[in-house]
Amino acid sequence: MRRARIVAALAAGLLLAGCATVPDESQPVAVQHQELGQIANPDVQQPPRDIDPLTVVRDFVEASAQPVSNNAAARTYLDDAAAKAWQPGKLMNVIDDQFNTVYAAGSDLPANPSEVVVVVRGTALGRLAADSSFIPSKNPYELRLLVRKQADGQWRVTNPPANIVMPYSEFTANYVRVPIYFFAQDSNTIVPDLRYVAGKPQLGLPARVVSMVLSGPSDQMVGAVHSLLPDDAGIEGNVTMTPDGALMVPLTGVGDQTPEVKKLIAAQIVLSLQAVTTSRVRLLSDGNALVPGHEDWLPSDVPSYTSLASPSADQPGLMVVNGRIRSLADGSAIPGPVGQGAYDVTSAAQSIDGRQLAVVDKANGREQLRIGAYGAAAQQVDLFGGTLTRPTWRPTATADGTAGEVWTVVDGSSVVRVLRTPDGGWAGQAVNAEEVLSVGQISVLRLSRDGTRAAMVVNGQLMVASVVRTQDSVTLRSPRILQQGTLSGVVDVDWLSQDTLVAATTLPSQPVVKVPIDGLRMDTFNSSNLTPPVYAITAAPGRPIIVADDGGLWTASDVGEVWRPHPHSLRAHAAPFYPG
Known part of the structure; x- marks a missing residue:
């Protein structure tokens, strides 16, 4: 019932939006019956006359990215019969812009001289799933299409594919990336879930975003995040612009929620809409203001729900140098045993609040984990392994505000979360990482600072998985290799923001890269001043990225910047890290 209400309301909203935009459109578009695929408006631009079958197929693939009017x-x-019958599925394949259309060869070709088989060959970059999230997977792609000469002499496709295929550039031109916001499972930390929404008709774009918020998290993030909107929430009427310039979202089914929950619902909707509108958002519940006394919202009206997931400005970051931990602020050794050489530190992590340290030190030919307060002695946690990855902290989730969970990987094959025990000690528990380990061993693992995802380096590849928590287990689920086949030799990774990673590689052509968590694209940083290989990287929201190579530490804030020497760069082998 909930989905039916949403679909019916949004369909009406899109119809109104489409009518409103007709006078402003430079090109008329076809209006079709959604079930039969019949073109009711003959003014849609027709293909050029007398184009050959190869061009027909290429143009068909490129035009498939335009979702307007079915x-x-x-x-x-398509020929008349196919145009009426074609009902493409919800999955959409995205291929590289460099694809070929060639005539098929072999013995199974049609005998009719008015028919040819054209093969589309390219590289699949991934697919847009039914939940509108992008799933990366780099594989060869091939599609065979039968093209027939019509009575008027024009070639047309007769067997369109069950799932649409489109080139990358056409996909990005016709679909808008929108972070849809939900909340971490056990905190009020808001988390983006990247989705792709058809960009036209433009006036219907906010309605499509609201529909995604109501539909809940993507399949990958189910169990890692949750929505505050109840299952029976819906839209009463249309998402429309009011005469005074506000975007009205008339919700229903949320009136029984507490005032605090209503504020969280407002945050979900307003932050999700900020990617597609700059208008005030008027949130209504059964005709009244969703939050009493606060009818219209801008993103700036939403309180910060990411404070637990962001290091404060007074935490400058640290670095491991020659077995000791030093400050990135002034290069001095920090107080306590870890700064004074009591341990032979190989890697470390600082809790987001800065109050605790987890360090890996080397003793008797093996690595061990120690956890303690900043500046104090650290307790040893025996994880019974020879090697440990650099630790990573889960964000604070305890009543006293003290972080109580650290993750590491033992011997590349056992993911362990170390929990604070009631007596103040620490004990390890296994994380179910079977899906990840089926790909290979893990050399780096970094929890996102909101605790809902893990970024990893697996066999030199960059991977992201969701962190799904139940009452008695924690699982790394739905792992996805980012930029598979393009990005290799990865040696370190960190979270630049909640939905963006930066990684260091051994490749001279791309020593540092930036990749969104869905892996749709990759940006390579300027390599000027760097001396490959880069072996370590750290990043955090609002902080400069810091990388380490044999020449020391270097900083930059964006892909086009030239790397600058860090003020306290040391020639010795240094590994920088921000809290998290």
């Missing part, structure tokens, strides 16, 4: 542009490349 893919009206793509249907013009």
Whole structure:
């Protein structure tokens, strides 16, 4: 019932939005019956006359990225029967822009001289799932299409694919990336879930975003985040612009929620809409203000729900140098045993609040974990392994505000979360990482600072998985290799923001890269001043990125910047890290 209400309301909203935009459109589009695929508006631009079958297929693939009016542009490349019958599925394949259309060869070709088989060959970059999230997977792609000469002499496709295929550039031109916001499972930390929404008709874009918020998290994030909207929440009427310039979102089914929950619902919707509108958002519940006394919202009206996931400005970061921990602020050794050489530290992590340290030190030919307060002695936690990855802290989730969970990987094959015990000690528990370990051993693991995802280096590849928690287990689920086949030799990774990673590699052509968590694209940083290989990297929201190579530490804030020497760069082998 909930989905039916949403679909019915949004369908009406899109119809109104489409009518409103007709006078402003530079090109008319076809209006079609959604079930039969019939073109009711003959003014849709037709293909050029007398184009050959290879061009017909190429243009069909490129036009398939335009979802307006039930893919009206793509249907013009189909024969009449196919244009009426084609009902593409919800999955959409995205391929590289460099693809080929060639005539098929072999013995199974049609005998009819008015028919040819055209093969589309390219590289699949991934697919847009039914929940509108992008799932990366780099594989060869091939599609065979039968093209027939019509009575008027024009070639047309007769067997369009069950799932749409489109080139990358056409996909990014026609779909808008929108972070849809939900909350971490056990805290009020808000978390983005990247989705892709059809960009036209533009006036219907906010309605499509609201629909995604109501539909809940993507499949990958189910169990890692949750929505504060109840299952029976919906839209009463249309998402429309009011005469005074506000975007009205008339919710229903949320009136029984507490005032605090209503504020969290407002945060979900307003922050999700900020990618597609700059208007005030008027949130209504059964005709009244969702939050009494606060009818209209801007993103700036939403309180910060990421404070637990962001290091404060007074935490400058640290670095491991020659077995000791030093401050990134002034290069001095920090107080306590870890700064004074009592332990042979190989890697370390500082809790987001800065009050605790987890360090890996080397003793008797093996590595061991120690956890303690900043500046104090650290307790040894025996994890019964020879090697440990650099530790990473889960954000604070305890009543007293003290972080109580550290993750590491033992011998590349056992993911362990170390929990604070009631007596103040620490004990390890296994994390179910079977899906990740089926790909290979883990050399780096970094929890996102909101605790809902893990970024990893697995066999030199960059991978992201969701962190799903139940009452009695924690699982790394739905792992995805980012930029598979393009990005290799990865040696370190960190979270630049909640939805963006930066990674260091051994490749001279791309020593440092930036990748969104869905892996759709990759940006390579300027390599000027760096001396590959880069062996360590750290990043955090609002902080400069710091990398380490044989020349010391270097900083930059964006991909186009030239790397600058860090003020306290040391020639010795240094490994920098921000809290998290």
